[in-house]
Amino acid sequence: MLKTTVEMEKAAMILKLLGDKTRLTMVKILDIHDCCVCEFVEIFKASQPSISQHLRKLRDVGLVKEERRGQWIFHSINKSNEYYPFVQQIIEQLPSQDHKLEELDRKGTRIIC
Template sequence: MERRHHALSSEGISQCLKLLSDPTRLLMLKLLKDKEYCVCELTAIFDISQPGISQHLRKLKNAGLVRERREGQWRYYAIHPSGPEYALVCSILQQIDEKDEVLQTLRQKEVIVTCR
């Protein structure tokens, strides 16, 4: 199925780029593009406090870049595939080399994290 491209305003693109200019949020989106994560998993992967991770996720959610799913006391996040900025975000995320040292370190941490 071909995805329709939605033209964004200069303000929309600027706001999206501001959000992605933070390395934590950028790499968080890179991970969330492939898989859904619980807040506790992201806390362990990024070695950031729960309030810190929640603040990043709140900004991404408010911008429509991630979606939230609740399951009991747990909250799971994934990239929002139908947001207007989706194509822009995916284009940027594709530029991150899979061999990036920081990304590889984060992916290694995710293997040992479980909160269920």
């Protein structure tokens, strides 16, 4: 397996971004599932502007990408990002967050297009 290294400054920047529990949870969820801002608003019980700010920070470094589907914009992990292998090693160590999306399904607040 080819290992790539990340410069110390870049690693520190990524770790700082992921040092926020909300962003870390978002990245874990987005690694498997595409989500809309409104789903994260429900999951984190946070305001839409707050959630959008977290996503913007992740998008600014290219870890998260967005795709418009009808009226909704869905976010997902950009697995082609140069930092993804580094991030993947971190999030593989975290517990699944699928229960958060399953709760949205139970409440009927999950967006399925």
